Amino acid sequence: MATETEPVGQQIPPKPTDPPTVPRATRVKAAFAEQRKHAAARTRDWLATNDLDHLDIVEAATKKKDKKYDEKLVQQERLAGEAVARQKVAHARHDTDPGSVSKSELAALTGRAAAEEAKLETLRAKPKLPPTDREITATRAAKKAGRAAIVAGGGIASLPVLGATIEQAATGQPMLLAALGAAAGYGWYLVSRPFDAGQPAPAPNTGEQPLAAAVVNLAKDGLQPGQREFNAPPPPALTVEQLEDALRAIGEIRGEEKIQILAVPQREKDGNTTVVFDLPPRTTVAELKKKLPKLAGALGRDVSMVDVTKAGTEARASLWLTDQDAFEDTRPSPLIKAPSQLDAFKEGVPVAWNKRGITIRLAINNQSYVIAGMTRSGKGVGASNLVVGTSFDPRINLRIVAGKNNGEWDPYAKTGVASTYFKPNPERLLALLKALLADKDRRERDLGALGKSKLVGPVIEQIGGIELLVIDELATYTRPGKPLRDEILEALIELSAVAAGAGILMVLITQYPEADVIPQALAMNCGARWAMRVENATQSNAILGGGQASAGRDASKFDPPRPGFGWLVNPFAGVTDLARSFDLDEDERGEITMLLEKAAKIREKAGRLAGQWDDPIEKHLLNTTGLSSAAGGPKRDGAPGRNVLQLTPEQRMQMDACRGCLIAMNDLGRDVAQLDEMAELIGESMTADRLGELLRAAGAGSTVKVVIEGRGRVNGYRRAPITDALQFLEGA
Template identity: 75%
Template sequence: MATEVQPDHIEQQPVEEAAEPTRKDRIRAAFKEQRGHVAARTRDWLATGDLDHVDVIQLATQQKQKKHDEKIAQQQRAVAHAHARFAIARARSEQEASSVNPSALARTAGEVAEAEARLEALKAQPVLPPTDREISKARHGKKAGRAALLAGGGVASLPALGTAIEQAASGQPLLLAALGTAAGYGWYLVSRPFDAGQPVPAPNTEMQLAEPVDLVKQEQPGMREFNAPPPPALTVEELDQALRNIGEVRGEEQIQILAVPQRDKDGNTTVVFDLPPRTTVAELKKKLPKLAGALGRDVSMVDVQKAGTEVRTSLWMTDRDPFEDARPSPLLKKPSQLDAWRDGVPVAWNKRGITIRLAITNKSYVIAGMTRSGKGVGASNLVVGAAFDPRINLRIVAGKNNGEWDPYAKTGVASTYFKPSPERLLALLNALLADKDRRELDLGKLGKSKMVAPVIEQVGGMEMLVIDEVATYTRPGKPLRDEILEALIELSAVAAGAGIILVLITQYPEADVIPQALSMNCGAKWAMRVENATQSNAILGAGQASAGRDASKFDPPRPGFGWLVDPFAGVTDLARSFDLDEDERGEITMLLQKAAKIREGAGRLAGQWEDPIERHLLNATGLSSAAGGPKRDGVPGRNVLHHTPEQRMQMDALRGCLKAMDDLQRDVAQLREMAELIGGGMTEIRLSQLLRDAGAGGTVKVDIPGLGRRNGYQKADIADALSLLEGN
């Protein structure tokens, strides 16, 4: 049996040896062909064949944006250095033995202003789409970078990887295992058959370093996994058709796409294109509602801006109404001191979700809209924000007798606060006009033609006069209307440069309430929901409704939503004010308490500093409205801020007695029981002395239920003494 099996074994051996060289030859031939594909693909990659023209445009755009950001960062550092030099120079000048030349200090201040102006100019400068030269430079730069990578061995290692795989397949299984799955998959990607212009992955050694991927997906019950990228939000054909539908592109005219539409991570889309020479971006803006409709969106979901030339357009659009949900004020999250001149105060957000910050500088404001339009919330964002800059003196004149503006008085933030009084408003306006003259003299001594940031504190801070429901004083037939309007017009025309600005709030946006001579001098305007285009133009200016900015067209209307126009800040946009609630959540009081602590630390709470405006009002009327008057409720009275400590203790005792009688539910009380209810160590003897000194007199015989006639006080006598002390 053995002699029969052995020959069969010997006959099979030559067959295996004859087949082995054939398999090796096939392996070598396959890898030789794959190396050829790798070489072809590498040459195409070095020539940036995998990047189409759009990719290069985007690359050039990113490079321009990066350079612009670097310039801004560099200028911000220059501003910081200028501020530091000025601070050091000012500190030295305040020393008695200082030898700092005043002109040198003024020159340093000028350098600060110049650096800040350059920074603002840089921030306002738009980043235009790249030119053909910049696009070509971006492609050449990409080629150079890839050539450097190849010279460093990044891509050159790929053919060597092929040789290693070939060697492993021909008898080195341990080496093949060491290469790993990621390297094998990378070799597969770059060694496939290649045709020039074919969109395939570029050679990249990062594939070898990729993390292992778990290809086993955990399916959710009743759900299917779908990981394809979202489709483009807008195609070039759809954009072209929309522009033709509204008549901006006609016949054989074409638009030129400079940056193709791509959806970002927030679901928004931006496309840059050139309109036909016949029309302009300004004309397209007038048709924005029609364009939004042609694109299947609301006007609040589409934005058009000029991107350089008169025909170069930046179109932004989103899939969801950006104003649908209310947003809280950023100050609620971070209630810290603000530089309202340089950085502005956060008041609203625009279509793109960007916070709008209005700078408190040399301009006045008009905020208007019909009842329940949210103008009060919009104004509160502005005024509360201003409270966080202790250099701003707030003067608030209410148009109603409710408590809407009381928190500003109760926290001591309002330097002046009173409720409807035409006589007192006229006196306040005259005081501000007189202060304007004083400020101009101070600016002249400092060598300045108008208020600039470095000298705000040296001239007494900024003055912000807030007049709510201005129609209460300026509608035809109102007392002192002509005199008040004349003073307002003069202040708006000449006082802003001296740091005195107006904030006018009204629900009657009509020409006889805010005449053109007054409106034209208010540089920032916020038009919320109104009844018709005429009222909208009364706020924003003649012809604005026909230009597409019509505050009567909001559908649906939302509280705090309107057209915000501030040319000084480069803002002409739909905006919705942040949500600030006082009645239910007490947010305004909470923020003002934070602002009061900041002002107290700076010595700028009402009563902490010598206020020339309130001094003028006290001399003219005999009553003070500092911090809302004696009761801090907007009712002027005797100057409570200048009461002696003894008078304050007397008023506290009188108020304590009135409260004790309220608790006892009767109009008479004995000293003993009132002292016990007041508490805090108050005794009968001490209370008796305080009441006598306050003018309430001594005890009298009073009828007390259940006790009969006793020595005590009547409520009317206590109230009269308190009223006398408070100046009512």
Template identity: 45%
Template sequence: MTTAPHPIRQPNLSLRKEPAETTPAPVEGTVVKHQGEIVKTNDASWMRSKVAAVGAVKDHAVSNKLYAPWVGRGYKNLARRWVDGFRDDYPQMIRSAKDELKAAKGDTDAEAHAKKTIKDLRTDRREHQKWHAIKSCLWGAAGVAGAATGAVVGGTLIEAAMGAGAYIVGAYHGRPEPEIAAIPELRHQEAPREASLLGEETMRRVLVEAGVVPEKRAEEIRGIGIPRAEGPGTGYTVDLPSGIPASDAIAKAEKIASALGVHKDWTDLAVDRGKGSNASRLKVWMSSEDPFDVVRRSPLLDHSGVINTWRDGAPLVFGKRGNTIWFRIRETSFLVGGATRRGKGVLLANLLLATAKDPRVNVRIFDGKGTGEHNPFAPLLSTFVKKNPERLALASRALIEDMDRRADFLDEHGLDKLTEDLIEQIGGVELFVVDELATYTPKGTSPFADEITENLSQLAAVGLALGIILVDLTQVPEVDVIRGRLRQNHTGRAAMNTESAMASNTILGDGMAGAGHDASKIPLDQPGRTVLATPDTGVVAARSFMVEPEEKRVVAAEAIEIRREAGRLPGQWQDPIEAKLLAWTGVSSAAGGERGNGRITRVDLLERLEILAKSTGRGNVTNAEVFAAFAATDPARYGRKDGETDAGWAGRVGKVIRDQIEAAGVELEVKRVPAADGKRGQGYLLEDITAARNG
């Protein structure tokens, strides 16, 4: 990477018509025939021209004081060029990278990328300067050695020749630059049909063509820094002429993309709100290919340990630039909609991966589809229910009643909203998920539809300050499914592909499709593509990270252990919501109920043991696993008492279960069986349980 030693200048060009054909004038002077024979004319003008040329040279030298001023200027120019070569473009590139770092404040991925860029540029600069100095020293040493040799060996004549040479070199590099007229402006340039390289000249043409800047003010557009690599594309920042806000350019994003020769989805425009910026500073990003035509795995699949979803959030999706977009589990209720099989479940899976590993979050899921999609998370879910409108009405009612307790708690602490340091004291953050509103909210679907809609609306409106986060999903984005008040109270929205612009507006808000945010235009071959709108991100295009079913089980297994160590698995803590549900219905829905799959029905002891033994995949179930599962659904009977030791709790619960087996009149022996960690402990074999049931 080097800079040109001289500015590149272009000659003046002009176009003229050829003159009409006339009789050629006689040729004077010396003419060379085709065969090479010289024919002399009688004209001696060639002698006069030589004399004139010598006189002109003499006059030029005298008028310029024998070029003495040129010599000093020449060596000054050479010194400046050496310094420019030593510094190269690195200071400007480092300043641009620092500006990028300031602008990326709050975006972890972008900040890390900018810091790495600054570090790499500084390393490259040191290497460049080292070799530049080495080469300069070598050439300098060679020159000094040659001059010394000539002075010692060659005598006065050689010294005079070297002095004259040095004088000529200085004069040559100090000669005045010739005046060159400006090149006439070329108008009506045709935009390239492929991705343009971003730069000041390109952006002048693009912003004029898009109608953002009048042509007469194009020269006022100024580039800030240099184009820089950002993810799969290139970023550049420009200042628009005064009086033209950057928001005017954003409103014409489609035309700007067309002028750049790409699709709108391949570009990103934003007002630069960094330090020292202004309302006319525009950040431009573009890619030469579709940035969402790629599948990315969730970063949580390679993560281990606890996640702070209150402070850091959950990595749900990635943006155009390949950046991870995080959703913080605080102060934002979330509405997700789109056509069937368009990626809503994958987005929710990413949310569950993160919140499962944050033991302070009480995750409650009401699944209106009834599939096994969320089963891997069942053992850690505070509430898990499938296709049961009555229980959703009761659970939302219980949570609304619990809001009074939470409000009193904040009142005692003199706060108007929950803060992170009080999460554990208030009982954790509530994540209340309704996966498929169409099962529960349309009028006529059940006697509880109106109550469910009203309860969810209250939770979305009032619960945020109290640490209650509502997440609603639907594949039927219609107004009778997402009624007005319920929709209005969701401050976060995500729209996957929809059947129409009207359906897109139902999710994102009225007028959003007309403003360029139309989810019905999302390509069908990119499931997980979404238009995301949250207070933290604004309205952005994104795509969900990919999560396979087996990958859910791996992360859920780690999350279960995290919660077990924190004492936050169902049955390990006093859950006021499930306590109410158990009192009202006589059955618990913690960890998916007695069957562990969200279908809340009563089962007998042996059937439940059989379900547990099958769920381990080992053909057995340990006493520890039985005790934990029973405590989750009936903590009053099987849960740990205050002050009870591990051994005391296991002995008491074990006796209760043995008494029930004996009362059932069956024989079922406790045997040593392999546990999940490979060790052996007491428990039951699946074949023994099945035989006892069938006997």
């Protein structure tokens, strides 16, 4: 069979050849080199902390600062707890065996416990400030150093795929790779993807759900036994947009202006929120504070739920807000729980709390006080917190001048806490003011001899303690037309102006905060002022100072008004804030008497109860008027009388016998009685013969014939002679 053959001389074209084959190893090497470039870019970016924006660093710095504060607080709580425990143990040993612990050791332990508790309270009251620029910079530097340390430690260099990049100071994403461990291949994929400098790397789990939610679902589905549920933090109580809208609504932001957030507004452990931001350059924090009520309204809160303070510069504001009104409920005085000796000069006494719930302590040094407000505003409770607190410092001599004849201030006399106490008496008040002015001269001489220009803590006892003059219902003495008004005002103004440095201070209480009751010359020298509810802005300014109402501090606009709630201005403590006094009740719960009885024991141990020490002020009053008002006078009711402390023991027994007879007659329901029945009712081993001796010596005379129903005509006493004898002894 013939076969077809190719023509002779015709060339068959060659088959096309494949392109030159690149060896696989070369391709892998090139791909790996490209990946290393991406990894190097990512790791350089990571080492430079470019993956963390400014707010991330601020948040980290804030957490670091808060942690340091919390650690310091825990440490101080431990120190305070140990000091209180040592004090209680020592007192328990002393009660069991009085000779086992000396009084000086007890006093030292008590002082140490009070000091540590005061430090703790001060630390708790100290506001948490946002991190400074220096602290923020240090936090970023620490982040960089920590990441560099990981590289230097070789933890990432041990991974072969990254070894070459270390020479370029790059390690990929080491924290992620370290967490992945055996999944190094997937880790290499994450860091070797294409990367544009300055752009964050995409999240490794872009898809249907975020990583946190995936972890929660895995735990709930039981795919990872023992896996804990991830609890996300609560949402912020305030967004940046909401804050800007509120500031724009009150005119603090205009046009295209923006605020710069420095501390992220996150909800704190106690449910409150703090955000630090810079205002536009044309305004200040002071201007913003004037608009605080409007800002609170724009944020949907009451003014008592919002606070603004300066955070360093004039335009840097720290905004604090809460969702609950701190003044809604009353609070008991901390002294009820812990009625211990205080250092009122240095640490102050607890009187109220502010909108952040922090206890406000007022120190008894360098300044006098004005507490004012209309009837039922709670000024009396506020004043009681201050005066009761000072009674726990035995170095303070309380001089109380009541403006009414009721028994509001009687407990201070009955417990012996009040060095001086009397009820409305302008002549005696003027004599007291002159005595204090004279004592001011003596104190200044003593301070000069000690080389001091003013009173300081270590020399308080050497010059006779601190004089605290409390005048309740000041208008009783200073309203136009009152007796001796001009003389009293002149003495008050002089004391307020020149006596504070010598340790003579005042607490002036009134429900008529008007210029003719508290003249400007007097008010300006009273540094601390507490304005409860008043009728109008003029009265508010009379207490707090001119222009305060226009600055947002107006005590006539409390809505709703609450007892003890008002504006408290105390420049020495850096306080200008809303405050509510602790609830302290005498009429129903007897809390003031209870606390004063505790204070009296402290004073008795220190030898500073009325009558235990040589009181130059009462001595001056006795010499001037012939009557004593020490501890409220002989009856301890605010009525001055003959100085009981100067009577002989026999005269005191005569007084007690007369009083006992009058009480016995009251019990018998008649104005005549026999010696034997009165002696029986008096008790305490009193006999009829001894009672007769005491009554005759007191000036009541001998028995006379009296008629008693059922007994007829018998020997006994009538009420009138016994009353006359008692009045003579008391000097009434």
